[in-house]
Amino acid sequence: TAIVQFKSRTHAEQVVDELQFYINYIKEGDYYNTDAYKKTPFYIYADSSKAQLSGKNIRIKVLDQERFELSSNFSSSTVSGYHYGLKKSQTVTVPEGEWKKQFKFGDSIQLPFLNVIIDKRTESIKTGEWLFNFGNYWGTVNKYKSIAIRQEPSGSSILLLSLSGGNKQRLIDYINTSSVILERGELERKNKFAVSTIKYIDSSLVVQEKALKKSEQDLEDFKDKSQMLDAVTQNSDFNVKLTEFEIQKRGIQNKLNYYDNLNNYLLNKTDYTVIQAPSVVGIEEGSISAAVSRLIQLSEERKRREFAMRADAPVFRELDRDINAVKDVIYENITSSKSLLNRELSILYGQIGKVEALIKKLPKEQQEFLKIQRQFDVNQSTYNLYMAKRTEAELVRAANVSDVYVIDEAKDTGGGGTSRDSNINYLMALLIGLAIPVTLAFILTILDNYVHSPKDVEKLSKIPLIGVVGKMDHPTNLIVKDKPKSTIAESFRGIRSSLHFLYNQESLHGSRTIMVTSSVSGEGKTFTSINLATVFALSGKRTLLVGLDLRKPKIFDDFEIDNDLGVSNYLVNDCSLNEIIRSAGIENLDIALSGPVPPNPSELIMSKRAGEMIEQFKKDYDYVILDTPPLGLVADALEIAKHADATLYMIRQEYTRKAMLDVVNEKYNRKEIDNLSFVFNYFNERGKYGYGYGYGYGYGYGYGAYGNGYHENENRNSYLSIMKKWFKSIFKPKA
Numbered sequence: 001t002a003i004v005q006f007k008s009r010t011h012a013e014q015v016v017d018e019l020q021f022y023i024n025y026i027k028e029g030d031y032y033n034t035d036a037y038k039k040t041p042f043y044i045y046a047d048s049s050k051a052q053l054s055g056k057n058i059r060i061k062v063l064d065q066e067r068f069e070l071s072s073n074f075s076s077s078t079v080s081g082y083h084y085g086l087k088k089s090q091t092v093t094v095p096e097g098e099w100k101k102q103f104k105f106g107d108s109i110q111l112p113f114l115n116v117i118i119d120k121r122t123e124s125i126k127t128g129e130w131l132f133n134f135g136n137y138w139g140t141v142n143k144y145k146s147i148a149i150r151q152e153p154s155g156s157s158i159l160l161l162s163l164s165g166g167n168k169q170r171l172i173d174y175i176n177t178s179s180v181i182l183e184r185g186e187l188e189r190k191n192k193f194a195v196s197t198i199k200y201i202d203s204s205l206v207v208q209e210k211a212l213k214k215s216e217q218d219l220e221d222f223k224d225k226s227q228m229l230d231a232v233t234q235n236s237d238f239n240v241k242l243t244e245f246e247i248q249k250r251g252i253q254n255k256l257n258y259y260d261n262l263n264n265y266l267l268n269k270t271d272y273t274v275i276q277a278p279s280v281v282g283i284e285e286g287s288i289s290a291a292v293s294r295l296i297q298l299s300e301e302r303k304r305r306e307f308a309m310r311a312d313a314p315v316f317r318e319l320d321r322d323i324n325a326v327k328d329v330i331y332e333n334i335t336s337s338k339s340l341l342n343r344e345l346s347i348l349y350g351q352i353g354k355v356e357a358l359i360k361k362l363p364k365e366q367q368e369f370l371k372i373q374r375q376f377d378v379n380q381s382t383y384n385l386y387m388a389k390r391t392e393a394e395l396v397r398a399a400n401v402s403d404v405y406v407i408d409e410a411k412d413t414g415g416g417g418t419s420r421d422s423n424i425n426y427l428m429a430l431l432i433g434l435a436i437p438v439t440l441a442f443i444l445t446i447l448d449n450y451v452h453s454p455k456d457v458e459k460l461s462k463i464p465l466i467g468v469v470g471k472m473d474h475p476t477n478l479i480v481k482d483k484p485k486s487t488i489a490e491s492f493r494g495i496r497s498s499l500h501f502l503y504n505q506e507s508l509h510g511s512r513t514i515m516v517t518s519s520v521s522g523e524g525k526t527f528t529s530i531n532l533a534t535v536f537a538l539s540g541k542r543t544l545l546v547g548l549d550l551r552k553p554k555i556f557d558d559f560e561i562d563n564d565l566g567v568s569n570y571l572v573n574d575c576s577l578n579e580i581i582r583s584a585g586i587e588n589l590d591i592a593l594s595g596p597v598p599p600n601p602s603e604l605i606m607s608k609r610a611g612e613m614i615e616q617f618k619k620d621y622d623y624v625i626l627d628t629p630p631l632g633l634v635a636d637a638l639e640i641a642k643h644a645d646a647t648l649y650m651i652r653q654e655y656t657r658k659a660m661l662d663v664v665n666e667k668y669n670r671k672e673i674d675n676l677s678f679v680f681n682y683f684n685e686r687g688k689y690g691y692g693y694g695y696g697y698g699y700g701y702g703y704g705a706y707g708n709g710y711h712e713n714e715n716r717n718s719y720l721s722i723m724k725k726w727f728k729s730i731f732k733p734k735a
Helices: 002-007 009-019 137-144 168-190 192-225 237-268 286-305 314-359 364-399 419-447 454-460 487-499 525-538 555-559 567-571 601-605 608-620 636-641 658-669 719-731
Strands: 023-027 042-046 058-062 067-074 078-083 088-093 097-104 108-110 115-120 128-134 148-151 159-162 465-470 512-518 543-547 581-586 589-592 623-627 646-652 676-683
Touching (some): 002 159, 002 168, 009 137, 237 364, 454 658, 525 543, 525 581, 525 589
Antiparallel strands (some): 058 067, 058 128, 067 097
């Protein structure tokens, strides 16, 4: 039974309420917070009759030996609270925003969301900061229901209690208080008979005391009014005898009332643990007292077993049979005892009648006095009897001891932790060790905002991908000129072929203008413009490469031409159009450099003269390639796009951010740019997709099987091929 009670929810509630374990004391650390229960220089006593703020940390800053500051931050004016007395959630009002207030130790703090007394543990208190909060009540109760109990030795009545947790002092206090509360409960159940008897006597004493005071006052009043009473009258034998008879009559009536009440109680009630002792009213019959005591014992036994057994257990049927048998015995004793008492009462009434007949011969004033005196004596005797019975019941209660005895209290002996705790620690360390790289990889994936492959482009935009250009080490951007058989050159030829599908087929033989732009600088606009123009020129088309990035001109470096004269000069009417046209050193390819950087590049690009310049270029050349500023940074490219037949938007692998494509997607959806296509640049297929990816994008660009033997690529000897050559050289037969 004790084991079941220790593990019961009701018992855990009592201990948690006693210790107020729903208050959490917290000390902040560099890496994690710790349970600071009984490690703080203060303690908190909560008023359980009022609601408290629930689940929200409150900071307490000890300022000096007398004062402290409470602070918190609230996002709204109402938050969740909990009434620990009523065991239910409530909404409490709080000051919205940052809240701070100073208090003195020992003062009663009464706020809409906090009702506590915070006092010092010791006279001298150290300064510092801590946190505290009111936690989940039922979560706390369920936590301590898991107390471990074992019989030591097995099958004995000695119980060994143990708990595990992060604060040893909490566990010690819970185990010790749990034992005290169980001991107190057992003693209360054992004293229930005596307590109920004392309660009954106390209620009777209140009534009897009032009656005694009234009769005493009546006697004094009568004596004051009548001066003719002599000592003989006051000490009349009639009065003495009649008083004795009245006391006997009241005693018999009390016994009869007790029997009637007991009979009705047994018929209408099922809890027999609160029946008053028969001795309270002077019933000394051994059979009735023993039967009532036995009934109380059986009822107590039944209630104890209800903790551990189901309601339909066979033991309850046996107990109920015993209880009913004892009740039948009590009913029989009540019937026989009442019959005897009624006969005694009839005889007593006859004796009282004889004495009253003699008293009636006395003068009326004497009769009145004797009546008042007799009432006072009867009340005095009854009051004294109740006082004596109460003293007896108090002695019985004081003599009772609990069946629960604490052999050794829980105590901090310096130990702590078990092998199972160590295993858990190892497991936790392993999980943390695995979680760190997984979490890091997850975070890096989430934070990775760069475009890695053509498939990423297809997922991020509806704009078609017209070509993919690989990665190749070369000192200049003139790869198509220097290595016309390379995979890079083939990529640009593939882009050239794909561009034919973007043009208006009705004017297929007219001049074409292609604008090259990107999100930001460094994504390969100039590289693509130069090589695309070279591809068109090598195919026999009169091609002009125009540098329209007036802010950061670059083309002149690769062709080793001075940038002293160019588009910016023409746009300010500083030279003629023919003067800015220069030969690129490649057949069919001319260049119009950007010229010196002007102070107002946007205004020049947006001018009417710029549009007329591009239109003149269209008349003079088959293909005009426009190298423009980044579309994501300046608006110049949008103005130039009005004159272009097709626009190539550069994306560089692991350089272009995914969010940058939102701008071009928006402009594409609004139809601000016509014939827009993506070119994926600087793609390294080895680390991503293997050989031969993207054959459909411009007839290949990697070092795949199709390219081997057809393309002029750099020699990339693998470690395996080097090792094979080394072995062949060693084992080569000598002539």
